[in-house]
Amino acid sequence: MRTTAPGLTTVPGRDLRRRKFQRAIYTVVVQAADLIQDIFSLFVHERPCQQPSNACSWSEGEAISRLLKAKPICSYLTNPERSNVCQVDATTASKLVYHPIDPSESPELLALRLIYEQTTIPVPRVHRLVYDPVETSYAQVLMDYIPGRPLIHAWTTLSFWEKLRAAWVLRSYMRQLRKITHPRADIPGPLGPGLTPLAFCTPTTGVAWDVGPFADANALNDYVNRRSATAAGAVPIPPGFTHPEPMAFVHNDLHMHNIILGDDGRLWIVDWEWAGFFPRSYEFTSMAMQCEWHDTYAAPWSFRLCVPFIADPYFDRYRWLAGMVP
Known part of the structure; x- marks a missing residue:
């Protein structure tokens, strides 16, 4: 206690x-x-000027291909392979999200949109979702990769x-x-x-x-x-x-x-x-x-x-x- x-x-x-x-x-x-x-x-920060993400230009097939090769990242897991967060390329990260009806309505995505709309807190931008072709309750969220x-x-x-x-x-x-x-x-x-x-x-x-x-x-x-x-x-x-x-x-x-x-x-x-x-x-x-x-x-x-x-x-x-x- x-x-x-x-x-x-x-x-x-x-x-x-x-x-x-x-x-x-x-x-x-x-x-x-x-x-x-x-x-x-x-110490009042303006929102960082962020470059367009490569993820926006990928086809669905290219996005899936890149996700299959993505490198898991997690700073606090002894085995990063267990992480649901991956680095896809130099500008893009992915995170697996779940929602029983529509992953686009998952609490984390809604929170990120709200933060981006009402604050200047630096947070990753969400660019697109890649849905699991079998389990449609799951999706990979493609967002900004933050180097640091x-x-x-x-x-x-x-x-x-x-x-x-x-x-x-x-x-x-x-x-x-x-x-x-x-x-x-x-x-x-x-x-x-x-x-x-x-x-x-x-x-x-x-x-x-x-x-x-x-x-x-x-x-x-x-x-x-x-x-x-x-x-x-x-x-x-x-x-x-x-x-x-x-x-x-x-x-x-x-x-x-x-x-x-x-x-x-x-x-x-x-x-x-x-x-x-x-x-x-x-x-x-x-x-x-x-x-x-x-x-x-x-x-x-x-x-x-x-x-x-x-x-x-x-x-x-x-x-x-x-x-x-x-």
Whole structure:
């Protein structure tokens, strides 16, 4: 069971006074940083100028031929051959997606389109789908290949000021995500066609199974409260946590392997498979949990210090929710 918050992780969970001091310090720093961004427009990125992809000119047969020769890539799998992401050529990557009716309506594709329409966050552009000729519920998505290094590999090579700038840029991305509007903004879970709630899994709720669907934030909050009462090792519901918190668009899997330091110097965000509308604290909670997972995900101490700044210091909610995750 995880009971300590990222950042100053040596603080005992029972030391309430010190946790409050940490939260106050981070809150002041976050508010000051946001004010500076608002006034001076620091670190506001325009969308990268991207060249047309070769994938747009391929015939269906040529696309299939290239996919058969594509090289699997994944920075955190010991066996990359298990990866569902491949590099097709110098400008194109592919990812296998599934949807029982139409893969073009898969949550990740809908999320990428929404991000591209409403933010300037650098994300891969989706160019086309190549459907499986037998299993039509599956398709290969051809999208931009982002040359660069996962932040987990690049972090130790950055100077102090480069690390600070990276945290500041990620904070600006977080603020953009929280301003996204959508007809499903009040429905917890991933995006989908229409307004039908969908089941989901996240690091916050446990990645081994789907939960839901939930019609609204109240239904999700009731589920979490019931689980808190029955989960082994869970801490009691803190005062004020019985009511749902504000919802926002959340990446939900923002570990350092999914942040790419591009060769162009920009920070790119990939793998939006678990993205959707969730309580705002879920971004901090999922980042914090994955910082402490096994060696594949474990983040450097200096990045853990940045997480409360990037996603807001939800220390108490993290400690409570983490106690419910196996």
